Amino acid sequence: MLLDLKAIETWVEELREALHQEDAPRAARCAAHLSSRRVARELGQAEPELIVAVLSSMDATRAGRVAGYLPPPAGAAILSSMPPAEAGLLLGAVPSDHAKHLLQSLPAPARDEVVAGLAPATRETLEALSRYSPETVGAAMTTSFLVIPPDALVAHALDAITSAPPEIEKSTYVYVVNQAGALLGVASVRDLVRASAQERVKNIMADRVIAVRTGDSAVEAARVLRNRRYAMLPVLDDEDRLRGVITLDDAADILTREVADQFSSMGGDRGDESFFTTPLGAVRRRLPWMASNVLLNLIAVAVITGFEDTIARVAILAAFLPMITDMGGNVGIQSLSVAIRSLALGEAQIRDVSKAVRKELLVGICNGIVLGAFFGAIALIMRGQWLLGVVAGTALGINVVVAGIVGGSLPFLIKKLGKDPAMMTGPLLTTITDVTGVTVYLGLSTLFLARLAV
């Protein structure tokens, strides 16, 4: 039986209908055809009681996987609604990296109750995991993997793989560790099949192992994993002891999230606001950024104030102010976004900054001339005054060039300083273009004031 995208969508529809009818056993049957993540997305919309009923109709491993992917508010809601012992049982079946997040999204009293219901081993694992800081490999790894001593026979290693418990079902590697838990090598199921069953694992394992450390950046580790095209990488502590693994599908999540973060930060969203952030949380996160924005904008206000007399004499000049500042901002954001994209997708590197500036300079000059002329013509037609058109068009043209260069090089400079494109990149950029645009525009206008004020 083939399950293609169309068939998958049909099962999603069936699942939705079952949920709509609050038919938990049928929902669980439909869910069997879908990925845990997809099931969780659909379940996340339902009432906690129904979610619990559906999860209870699944086997424990599967229920744990689905619960691990539930959106945080739904996950917290079902754990709080269950008796602590059951919640502990469910949480015990959730892969450890997701379990930690689930637990963190619970309010403190409920969390303590659920933790009390956990098996001691699970509790220890989760406590150990929560000690790693959030951006590190330690916080992103899973703690289920297969280990074997170096003197084990190939036959035993194969046995370990084929009879691995369901939570490490996708494992195609066994890690060879010594008695202290230090990693000595790795053997893939392919290596093992190729070897004689009575050979010792240490003789056939690869001892040149690519590994990451618990304290390494999760993004860097994800990049290495994606580049190497392995299914997973071992995670070691500073004493080379194997602590966990990080898998390629986790790496895919880390990398997409990273790209989203790079872009979001430009718009002042630190990436820590998700769809599930409460309105108050969103206010607290966004307000400081906006307030700094207002303060930066005051520079432009001050510049315009300096030209108060000019505007008092030729009020129509004000009409084009927002357009000149807006276009500067838009063009800047556009080249900023091209630059962030190139850096985030690894197309460009820091040393390419001069190439980026040169390109943006050329693009800016071409666009500036065309847009300036276009805009000048519009001003001419609207106001029948060619000089106003020329002044506004020139200001726009110059502003476009400046915006392109600043926007196209800022991400490179920020990265060179060892930072990610920061939250203030956007406001900084618009302030620079605002001040440039307004100064050129009102400066030229003042210069030609006698001829404009007719």
Next chain:
Amino acid sequence: MLLDLKAIETWVEELREALHQEDAPRAARCAAHLSSRRVARELGQAEPELIVAVLSSMDATRAGRVAGYLPPPAGAAILSSMPPAEAGLLLGAVPSDHAKHLLQSLPAPARDEVVAGLAPATRETLEALSRYSPETVGAAMTTSFLVIPPDALVAHALDAITSAPPEIEKSTYVYVVNQAGALLGVASVRDLVRASAQERVKNIMADRVIAVRTGDSAVEAARVLRNRRYAMLPVLDDEDRLRGVITLDDAADILTREVADQFSSMGGDRGDESFFTTPLGAVRRRLPWMASNVLLNLIAVAVITGFEDTIARVAILAAFLPMITDMGGNVGIQSLSVAIRSLALGEAQIRDVSKAVRKELLVGICNGIVLGAFFGAIALIMRGQWLLGVVAGTALGINVVVAGIVGGSLPFLIKKLGKDPAMMTGPLLTTITDVTGVTVYLGLSTLFLARLAV
């Protein structure tokens, strides 16, 4: 020997030094410790002759992989600089999905020469691949995979896996196809190890197979692959014949690119501009968007023109115009970016639009009151006129609310219309907020004109 992130960086440094000294054999030796993608990124900066020399010092499979990851200008440069026969040989070793892109980046006469140097089978594969439209699975798949007839023995299947040629080295699945090439089932190396060697593959294969079709959306397929956590998915044509596979590391690339595209489009970058786009290409891509932007901005210009008399009487009003429009734009872009992020990362779905609007309404009101009061106080201090402060602050506050709601719901509405957040989302948003801000600000000012004009 452990190769951790620090050790990898050391090898990158060594590789750079070798490239700097134009020592091709040493560069190839360093490259052996690094992923093909990373090597390609470093090589991409070197002169074509040096790249060719380094590639020649590697074995053919590896050279092909590295060449496949070269940035397009470098890839095109080395293929053009090689004798057609050699270029054909190199291209034959590049995984088919990358080979197609490389070929496309060559100028037409050089392309024909290189194609002529290809082995007939490779040429056919590449020609077939280039017939799929770019956003489909067909265009993203690789055409190397392992197949076996249903009556083959498990022992033969294991043999096929362990002796697979290097270009399918990562394969952990064999696909079972009938004589017509139609997919019947799949067996993982784990399934095979667990079975008896003399069993027939058809008796142990999984016949419930998740597959995608050549014409399916590559992004959808990548999502299924990531959700299912498989190493690869088979790609079928409409007659269920196996045409290729799509791998999890390709899926990771497709998904990160997709997220980048969603954000880029907001800034008017259609995602088809890369770091390697020529300046002229960039002008052609960006100019139409900017020109439409100017046209949309004319609405705000027209609104302000309507208030020309008010500004003529109280010129200082103009000073706050850009701030009010800028802040509306910034806030709008911020909530737009949160919404795009939630949708792109799968946290929110279309039906959540009302939840998103309600949240943005609350956030907007809170932020609007705080920012409005803050801004009013600034205006009061700067101009010593409390009424100007109240008017400007009120306009800003209202604009922030509108911007939040429009920005936070636009991506949902666009997606509901079955489209991706489009290129005009940004300009549309800023036009709406500009017009709102300017109308409220200048409208209120006109209302209180007698008391402002002192």
